[in-house]
Amino acid sequence: xxxxxxxxxxxxxxxxxxxxxxxxxxxxxxxxxxxxxxxxxxxxxxxxxxxxxxxxxxxxxxxxx
Amino acid sequence: xxxxxxxxxxxxxxxxxxxxxxxxxxxxxxxxxxxxxxxxxxxxxxxxxxxxxxxxxxxxxxxxxxxxxxxxxxxxxxxxxxxxxxxxxxxxxxxxxxxxxxxxxxxxxxxxxxxxxxxxxxxxxxxxxxxxxxxxxxxxxxxxxxxxxxxxxxxxxxxxxxxxxxxxxxxxxxxxxxxxxxxxxxxxxxxxxxxxxxxxxxxxxxxxxxxxxxxxxxxxxxxx
Amino acid sequence: xxxxxxxxxxxxxxxxxxxxxxxxxxxxxxxxxxxxxxxxxxxxxxxxxxxxxxxxxxxxxxxxxxxxxxxxxxxxxxxxxxxxxxxxxxxxxxxxxxxxxxxxxxxxxxxxxxxxxxxxxxxxxxxxxxxxxxxxxxxxxxxxxxxxxxxxxxxxxxxxxxxxxxxxxxxxxxxxxxxxxxxxxxxxxxxxxxxxxxxxxxxxxxxxxxxxxxxxxxxxxxxxxxxxxxxxxxxxxxxxxxxxxx
Numbered sequence: 001x002x003x004x005x006x007x008x009x010x011x012x013x014x015x016x017x018x019x020x021x022x023x024x025x026x027x028x029x030x031x032x033x034x035x036x037x038x039x040x041x042x043x044x045x046x047x048x049x050x051x052x053x054x055x056x057x058x059x060x061x062x063x064x065x
Numbered sequence: 066x067x068x069x070x071x072x073x074x075x076x077x078x079x080x081x082x083x084x085x086x087x088x089x090x091x092x093x094x095x096x097x098x099x100x101x102x103x104x105x106x107x108x109x110x111x112x113x114x115x116x117x118x119x120x121x122x123x124x125x126x127x128x129x130x131x132x133x134x135x136x137x138x139x140x141x142x143x144x145x146x147x148x149x150x151x152x153x154x155x156x157x158x159x160x161x162x163x164x165x166x167x168x169x170x171x172x173x174x175x176x177x178x179x180x181x182x183x184x185x186x187x188x189x190x191x192x193x194x195x196x197x198x199x200x201x202x203x204x205x206x207x208x209x210x211x212x213x214x215x216x217x218x219x220x221x222x223x224x225x226x227x228x229x230x231x232x233x234x235x236x237x238x239x240x241x242x243x244x245x246x247x248x249x250x251x252x253x254x255x256x257x258x259x260x261x262x263x264x265x266x267x268x269x270x271x272x273x274x275x276x277x278x279x280x281x282x283x284x285x286x287x288x289x
Numbered sequence: 290x291x292x293x294x295x296x297x298x299x300x301x302x303x304x305x306x307x308x309x310x311x312x313x314x315x316x317x318x319x320x321x322x323x324x325x326x327x328x329x330x331x332x333x334x335x336x337x338x339x340x341x342x343x344x345x346x347x348x349x350x351x352x353x354x355x356x357x358x359x360x361x362x363x364x365x366x367x368x369x370x371x372x373x374x375x376x377x378x379x380x381x382x383x384x385x386x387x388x389x390x391x392x393x394x395x396x397x398x399x400x401x402x403x404x405x406x407x408x409x410x411x412x413x414x415x416x417x418x419x420x421x422x423x424x425x426x427x428x429x430x431x432x433x434x435x436x437x438x439x440x441x442x443x444x445x446x447x448x449x450x451x452x453x454x455x456x457x458x459x460x461x462x463x464x465x466x467x468x469x470x471x472x473x474x475x476x477x478x479x480x481x482x483x484x485x486x487x488x489x490x491x492x493x494x495x496x497x498x499x500x501x502x503x504x505x506x507x508x509x510x511x512x513x514x515x516x517x518x519x520x521x522x523x524x525x526x527x528x529x530x531x532x533x534x535x
Contacts (some may be wrong), residue, residue, distance in 0.1 A: 004332055004333060017341070017342075017407075018341060018342045018343035018345075018407050019342075021343055021346065021403050021404065021406060021407050022331070022342065022343065022345055022346055024403060025346050025349055025350070025399070025400045025403050025404070026327070026331075026349060028396065028399055028400065028403075029349050029353070029396060029400070032392055032393075032395065032396045033392070033396075033505055033509075036388075036389065036392050036509050037508075037509060037512070040509060040512045040513050040516060041512070043513075043516045044512070044515065044516040044519070047516050047519045047520045047523075048519065048532055050520075050523075051519065051520075051523045051528065051529075051532050052532055054523065055529060055532065212451075212452075212455060216435060216448045216451060216452060217435070217438065217439075219439055219440075219441070219444055219448075220438040220439055221438075226434055226435065226438055229427075229430070229431055229434065230431035230432075230434065230435055230452060231431075232427065233424045233427040233428045233431065233456075233463070234455065234456065234459050234463075236424055236463050236466065236467065237459070237462045237463055237465075237466040240466040240467065240469065240470045241466065243470070244469075244470070244473065247473070265462075273455075276451055276454075276455055279451060280448065280451050283444060283447050283448060283451075284444070
């Protein structure tokens with residue numbers, strides 16, 4: 001039942017005749033999902049940085065113990 | 066004088082005090098419709114075929130011009146907060162306000178559409194169908210745009226955000242009305258679709274004011 | 290037992306810690322499933338009789354399109370939880386879901402459109418599915434726009450909740466009316482993915498991909514929620530501890 005459908009790796013990449021449609025779609029998928037993941041991680045780091053800055057600012061104004 | 070009476074009289078006075086707001090949508094409609102033959106072709110047969118749809122879209126956009134104003138002035142003046150103290154449920158006051166808006170701004174605009182129809186050579190039976198669909202659909206559309214206006218009350222400048230937020234929700238009404246217009250130009254029976262459109266409008270006009278009331282209360286509470 | 294569960298879910302700190310673990314699990318599982326599912330679909334599933342190899346786009350398009358809609362419904366559930374139980378976490382969920390959902394909708398639109406080229410010869414057709422997906426995209430956009438326009442986070446959350454609930458009630462009406470409209474104006478031959486029964490070697494990878502993308506969405510939503518929580522709770526002691534720990 002399960003067997004590789006293409007004669008060669010080259011034919012796999014070509015997916016004749018629709019290769020130029022299929023691969024960009026999956027590439028786009030990688031881009032969008034990967035992009036979202038990276039963006040969210042970036043936002044996370046930004047949030048941490050911002051809170052650290054606030055904490056530093058507050059500790060400067062604290063009276064020396 | 067009852068609350069309703071005072072409400073209506075006040076709305077009427079506001080309309081008369083600002084004739085600009087009254088005429089702007091009509092001016093917009095005629096202007097946009099004038100662009101259509103310029104952008105397409107003066108061929109009256111072609112215009113007649115697409116005319117009713119173009120008038121529908123242009124009327125829709127003209128209505129959205131004023132949508133942001135629905136609650137904003139009253140909100141800024143503090144009148145909206147007074148609404149909470151009238152002896153009436155909030156959604157009823159919303160219905161009153163929207164009814165006044167429909168009667169005083171929307172219906173006059175609809176009455177101008179035959180002029181646009183003449184400019185685009187829309188056949189008479191289609192024109193009548195157009196008028197009826199507009200009269201039936203606009204209550205629902207007014208309620209939807211009121212929700213958009215109520216949700217964006219607190220935001221700074223966004224005139225168009227309320228509109229953008231609501232536009233996808235107009236789709237069923239637009240499709241139904243377009244269905245009626247196609248049937249009208251074919252000459253087939255439009256009554257069943259009109260009934261559906263009317264039913265949808267009634268449902269929207271009864272349920273949406275509840276949501277609008279909640280949104281208004283959010284913003285009124287938030288500002289105090 | 291019931292009330293403790295309820296209070297735990299109301300606590301951002303509890304969620305932040307737990308979600309970090311769930312996020313990693315979802316992420317790894319998603320990666321594994323998508324690798325297997327995509328390679329299977331691309332390389333090992335038999336070619337379609339009518340569409341040849343182009344149908345392989347289905348292994349991305351269908352799961353992503355399904356999720357785009359499912360995430361909207363999840364937002365509606367969050368909106369209900371927000372109004373009924375006043376759980377702030379539900380609002381955080383709604384905020385995260387909107388962005389991820391919009392991303393999936395865009396992906397579904399582009400994949401559907403590109404699939405259309407070999408199938409119907411053009412990049413865009415106003416068929417029922419694509420048009421509904423476009424409108425869904427506008428709904429998501431409206432939510433994102435509304436949230437960013439309102440400064441007060443509580444107000445923003447409740448306003449978005451109202452919009453989501455009105456939207457979710459209208460969603461079936463919109464879909465039905467768009468299908469009706471599409472059937473009126475297009476010949477019956479224009480149907481996307483009309484399937485005669487798919488053999489197992491075709492739909493099993495589809496299922497695997499569906500699960501994989503679902504877990505990807507879960508990973509993204511959890512990660513986003515954790516960021517939003519950090520930002521919203523920045524004044525509290527537990528957040529300070531977390532920051533110092535890193």
